Each structure stands twice: as C-alpha cells, then as structure tokens.
Amino acid sequence: MSIPALDVRTVSKHFAGVRALTDVSLELFPGEVHALVGENGAGKSTLIKVITGVYRPDDGEMHYLGEPAAFAHPRDAQTAGVSTIYQEINLVPMRSVAANLYLGREPVNRFGLIDFRRMHREAGELLAGYGITVDVRRRLGELGLGVQQMIAVARALSTEARVVIMDEPTSSLEPREVDLLLDVVALLRRRQIAVLYVTHKLDEVFRICDRVTVLRDGRVAHTGPVTGTSRLRLVATMLGRDIDQIRRHGATTFGDHRPAATGTPVLRAEGLTRRPLLDGVSVEVHAGEVVGLAGLLGSGRTETAKAVFGADRLDEGAVTVDGGSARRWNPAAAIRSGIGMVPEDRKAEGIVGDLSVRDNIVLAALPRLTTAGFLSRRREDAIVDTFVRRLRIKITGPGQRVRELSGGNQQKVLLARMLCLHPRVLILDEPTRGIDVGAKAEIQALISELATLGLGVLLISSELEEVVEGAGRVLVLRDGALVAVLHDDEVSEARIMREIAQASEGGTA
Numbered sequence: 001m002s003i004p005a006l007d008v009r010t011v012s013k014h015f016a017g018v019r020a021l022t023d024v025s026l027e028l029f030p031g032e033v034h035a036l037v038g039e040n041g042a043g044k045s046t047l048i049k050v051i052t053g054v055y056r057p058d059d060g061e062m063h064y065l066g067e068p069a070a071f072a073h074p075r076d077a078q079t080a081g082v083s084t085i086y087q088e089i090n091l092v093p094m095r096s097v098a099a100n101l102y103l104g105r106e107p108v109n110r111f112g113l114i115d116f117r118r119m120h121r122e123a124g125e126l127l128a129g130y131g132i133t134v135d136v137r138r139r140l141g142e143l144g145l146g147v148q149q150m151i152a153v154a155r156a157l158s159t160e161a162r163v164v165i166m167d168e169p170t171s172s173l174e175p176r177e178v179d180l181l182l183d184v185v186a187l188l189r190r191r192q193i194a195v196l197y198v199t200h201k202l203d204e205v206f207r208i209c210d211r212v213t214v215l216r217d218g219r220v221a222h223t224g225p226v227t228g229t230s231r232l233r234l235v236a237t238m239l240g241r242d243i244d245q246i247r248r249h250g251a252t253t254f255g256d257h258r259p260a261a262t263g264t265p266v267l268r269a270e271g272l273t274r275r276p277l278l279d280g281v282s283v284e285v286h287a288g289e290v291v292g293l294a295g296l297l298g299s300g301r302t303e304t305a306k307a308v309f310g311a312d313r314l315d316e317g318a319v320t321v322d323g324g325s326a327r328r329w330n331p332a333a334a335i336r337s338g339i340g341m342v343p344e345d346r347k348a349e350g351i352v353g354d355l356s357v358r359d360n361i362v363l364a365a366l367p368r369l370t371t372a373g374f375l376s377r378r379r380e381d382a383i384v385d386t387f388v389r390r391l392r393i394k395i396t397g398p399g400q401r402v403r404e405l406s407g408g409n410q411q412k413v414l415l416a417r418m419l420c421l422h423p424r425v426l427i428l429d430e431p432t433r434g435i436d437v438g439a440k441a442e443i444q445a446l447i448s449e450l451a452t453l454g455l456g457v458l459l460i461s462s463e464l465e466e467v468v469e470g471a472g473r474v475l476v477l478r479d480g481a482l483v484a485v486l487h488d489d490e491v492s493e494a495r496i497m498r499e500i501a502q503a504s505e506g507g508t509a
Contacts (some may be wrong), residue, residue: 003066005030005194006051006082006163011060013046020046021218023060028163031192033185035205035226038215039238039297039462044198047215048165051196052077052084065162083156084165091152093141098123100140101155130154130184146177153184157193164188165196170204171298174276182208200298201479202231202501214238231501238296239464241497264323266456267339267425272307272317279481280316283308285425285456290447292471293460294496300480301460302344305427308458309341310334321424335364340418342411344429344460350414353403357395358384360402361416368421387416391446408439415446425456432466444470464493476500 006028013021021043028034038044049055051062053071062069064080071077074084091100098116099106101123109115123136132150140148149169156164166185170178185208188195197209205212206226214222214237222237236243265284272281281304285291293301306312308319310330319329326333334341343349351360362380384398391412395405402413411431418426428447432440447470451457461467467474474491476484476499484499 002029004028004063005065006196007063008047008051009061009063011047011050011057011062013050013055013057019218021050021057024215024218024220025060026196026213026220026223028194028196030162030194031189032211033189033195033197033209035209035212036196036198036215037200037202037205037212037234037238038221041217042215042238043218044215045167046218048084048167048196048198051165052082078159078161081160081162082165083159083161083163084167085149085152085156085169086167091140091148091155093148094139096137097127097134097140097143097151098136100151101126101136101158103155126154126158127151130157130187131180144174144177146173146180149173149177149181150184153181157188161193163194163196165198167198168200168298169197170199170201178204200296202234202296203479205234206231216240232498235296235497235501239497241464241493267308267319267321267458269304269308269319270317272304272319273315274303274307274312275315277303277480278307278314279479281307281475281477281480281482283458283475285458287424287456288451288454289473290451290457290459290471292467292474292491293458293477294464294467294474294500295477296500297462298479299477299500301477302429303480304477305341305429305458305460308334309339309427311341335421335423338422338424339427340364340421340423340425341427342414342418342429342431344433346407346410346414351402351410354401356399357388357393357402357405357413358398360413361387361420364417365420383420384416387420391416391419392442406439408443411439411443415443419450423455425458426450427458427460429460430462431459432461432463464496467491467496468493478502 004027008024008026010023010025011021012019012023024043024047036044046055050057052074053076054074064082071080092103098119102119106114107118120136127134127136130150132147132154134143134147140151170181173181182204185195199205209226211224212226212229212234213220214234216238233243266287267285269283272278278300281300283304293304295301303312307314307317310333318325321337321339324337326337358380361384365383388395393409393412393416402410432443444466447457447459459467459471468491471491472488474486474496475482476486476496478500483502486495
C-alpha cells in the first residue's frame with residue numbers, strides 16, 4: 001500500500017485533567033474515503049482540531065505526505081493542503097459565489113485591483129469540474145444548502161488539497177442534495193484525494209467509505225474495512241456492547257416494573273416533519289408513563305423533543321395535550337398546555353449561570369407569581385424552598401449563583417424550574433449526562449417517582465441501560481424517522497440495537 005497522505009500516531013489530548021483523546025492512531029491514504037464515527041463525546045471533534053492545528057497534542061505525532069507535521073494554525077494546514085469542510089457552512093452568504101470561492105485570495109490585475117472577469121471565469125470552470133452549474137455572480141445566500149455545501153467543497157479543493165476532512169457534511173441536506181455531495185466524494189476518490197468523512201449516518205458509511213474508525217471515550221475502538229463489517233457490529237462498537245452476547249441472548253425481559261400505557265394519551269404528536277431532520281415522527285405519552293426515545297447521534301431524538309416542545313418550526317405535524325392544541329405552537333404555548341422540557345445542553349439552553357438558584361427556579365413561573373406587575377417574593381420563596389427540599393438540591397442558600405453548583409445540582413435546578421409549573425408531560429433530554437454516579441441515581445429515582453405520581457415523561461438518553469430500565473415503551477429513531485415501537489418485554493438493549501442497525505432500505509444487520 002502507498003504511503004499515507006495523513007498518519008496520526010498515538011495522539012493524546014487532555015483538558016483540565018480530562019482525557020479527550022488517548023493514544024489515537026489513524027492512517028488516511030490517497031484515494032481513500034475513511035469514515036470516522038462515534039457518539040457524542042467520543043473525541044471526533046477534538047481529533048479534527050488536533051489534525052488541523054486548532055489544538056496541539058500532549059503526546060504523539062503526525063506525518064503528512066510522509067514527513068513529520070505539526071500545524072500551528074488551521075491556516076497552516078490549509079496552505080499545506082489539508083482542507084476542512086465543517087457542518088456549519090463558514091462562507092459569506094451576502095457575497096457572490098465567485099467571491100466566496102476566492103475569498104482572501106482573489107485574482108488581481110496589473111494595477112493590484114480584483115480581476116472580476118478572470119475570477120468569474122475561473123469560478124465557473126472550477127464548479128463545472130464538479131458537475132455544479134450555477135451563476136457565479138449570484139449571492140451565495142440565495143442558493144440552497146446543498147449547493148452551498150458543494151461550493152464549500154469546491155473552495156476547499158481549489159487550494160490544491162491533498163487531504164479533505166468533511167465534518168457531518170450532509171446533516172442539513174435533502175436526499176437529492178446528499179446524492180450530489182456523495183457523487184463529489186466519489187470524484188475525489190478517483191482524483192486520489194484522501195477524504196476523512198465524519199458522519200453519524202451509517203447508510204453513508206456503507207455507501208461511500210472504504211474503511212471506518214470508531215472512537216469511543218477518546219480511544220480507537222475499531223479500525224478496519226467497511227466491507228465485511230456488519231451494521232450491528234458497528235453499532236455495538238460505538239455503544240461499547242459485546243455483539244456476541246447480544247446474538248446469544250437476544251431480547252431481555254426486564255419484568256413488569258414499568259408503568260403501562262392506559263386510557264387516552266395526555267400527549268399526542270402526529271406526523272412531526274422538519275425537513276431534512278425529521279420525517280413523519282409520531283409520539284404518544286400517557287399519564288404515569290415513561291416513554292423512551294432511542295437512537296444514535298443524529299437519529300432525530302433531540303429534534304423530536306424540540307418539535308414537541310415547539311422550539312423548532314415544523315413543516316408538517318401537530319401536537320395536542322389532553323386533546324387540545326394551540327393555533328401557534330411554540331414553547332410558550334407548550335408550557336401553557338402543560339409540557340415542560342429540560343434540554344440536552346443545560347449550560348447553553350438551560351441554566352443562567354450568573355443568576356441565583358432562586359431566580360433560575362422561578363424563571364418560567366414569573367408570570368404566575370406576578371400580580372398587577374408586582375412580584376410576590378413570599379410565593380417565590382415558598383416555591384424555591386419546596387423544590388430545594390423535595391429534590392434535595394445541595395446549596396448554601398437560594399441566593400447562591402447556580403454556576404457554582406455541581407452538574408447534578410444544576411440539573412435538579414432545571415427540573416425544579418419545570419416542575420413548579422405543574423406540567424402534565426415532562427421532556428427530559430439527556431438528564432444524567434455529565435453528572436456523577438450518585439447524582440445520576442438520584443435523578444433516575446426522581447423520574448420513576450414523578451411517573452408514579454401521574455406525570456407523563458418523554459426520556460431521551462444515549463445510555464441504553466437508562467432507557468431500558470426506565471421506560472415502559474421505547475420509540476427507536478434512525479435518520480429522522482421512527483423505525484420501531486417496542487413495548488414491555490420487547491424493550492431490551494439487544495432489540496434496540498438491532499433496530500438501530502437495520503439498513504434504511506430494509507436490509508439485514
């Protein structure tokens with residue numbers, strides 16, 4: 001085999017004592033499309049940043065085109081021929097297609113001025129080479145996301161790239177646009193350009209990639225050819241499960257401890273569609289029931305939760321609570337209807353770090369605590385005291401800033417904020433992520449207690465054990481679509497993984 005275009009050798013990286021990468025090695029050869037996969041926190045983004053010079057590794061080394069390399073800045077990597085195309089298109093939508101293609105390196109005439117005629121001609125020729133027909137004078141923002149993504153690819157390659165890193169390039173594309181981009185990836189292979197293809201979509205791994213590396217907890221869990229690797233084995237490796245044990249034991253019965261769905265659903269969401277992220281997902285939750293949403297990263301779990309809560313605009317679909325719906329569905333309408341949500345990213349979308357515990361808890365309930373424009377401090381203190389005691393939130397006092405609390409106590413503050421609204425349904429997106437074992441057990445016990453008291457719970461977790469042990473019914477999502485509904489003794493890690501691993505076309509795992 002030829003010399004690797006890129007050779008990462010036993011690279012390690014840590015932040016504040018936490019190991020993000022440990023002895024990671026990866027070879028990328030000319031003309032190869034190499035998939036890099038793994039769940040949230042596996043280390044994919046950190047590895048890309050080490051390769052491209054955003055981070056310097058603590059240990060290990062890298063070779064590029066057979067020579068030792070250590071890029072001090074992403075610009076150095078790009079100049080050398082390592083181009084990265086990020087999930088979020090980092091171009092300028094108000095400028096023309098041609099201007100974006102040659103941003104920062106525009107051709108100039110003998111007077112030092114931009115030679116627009118030459119730039120437009122060369123831009124058209126460049127895009128034509130990748131099968132893209134577009135008026136290069138048009139503003140980029142007027143074009144579809146798929147075409148914009150293709151222009152980002154063309155820009156990366158116009159620098160004579162030898163290695164191209166694609167970070168979730170199809171996550172926001174329609175199926176037709178995905179086909180176009182994957183055709184370009186195949187063209188890169190034929191041109192002997194090495195492609196590191198970061199994705200959460202297994203269909204794309206098996207369609208376009210030659211080899212695959214799985215990262216888990218900052219380590220390489222598997223590297224090998226895609227051919228001969230089953231989908232089930234890949235899913236099991238990503239999740240850290242023993243595939244032989246799964247095949248031996250099949251489904252596992254967890255008894256009758258989960259509450260059953262009876263009567264009329266308190267929450268009914270039908271045909272939730274937000275192209276291209278969600279495709280006709282339907283969810284029902286009954287009072288006293290815990291319903292789990294399972295699937296890999298990018299399967300549509302969080303998108304479903306946000307759609308139910310009204311945080312994301314829908315193309316199609318409807319949400320009703322106790323048979324009633326609002327004319328305009330948004331988070332305010334969802335809260336009024338009796339839905340509460342604790343988001344996945346508590347720091348970015350949940351807590352307000354510089355506010356006190358008291359202020360964070362009552363934030364959503366302020367309209368109910370205000371009379372004629374005056375806030376009732378007595379009612380506010382009563383609510384805060386009740387939920388601090390009930391959830392056993394460890395604080396020095398209600399005036400303590402919430403950012404000073406542990407992760408588990410911050411999560412309890414968010415739960416208190418929603419519970420003080422007396423919701424009928426509570427959506428919990430990764431409620432135990434990033435907290436210690438003791439706090440995790442407390443929150444899991446609290447979820448069970450809330451269901452026992454009649455609250456409907458929609459639970460999302462990347463940890464299959466948490467879904468299996470806590471939910472009486474599990475909805476399995478894949479690529480934005482609902483692919484299975486598991487009831488009672490059907491709910492097991494083995495069965496969930498098999499449903500996740502099935503090919504979208506209906507093939508076997």
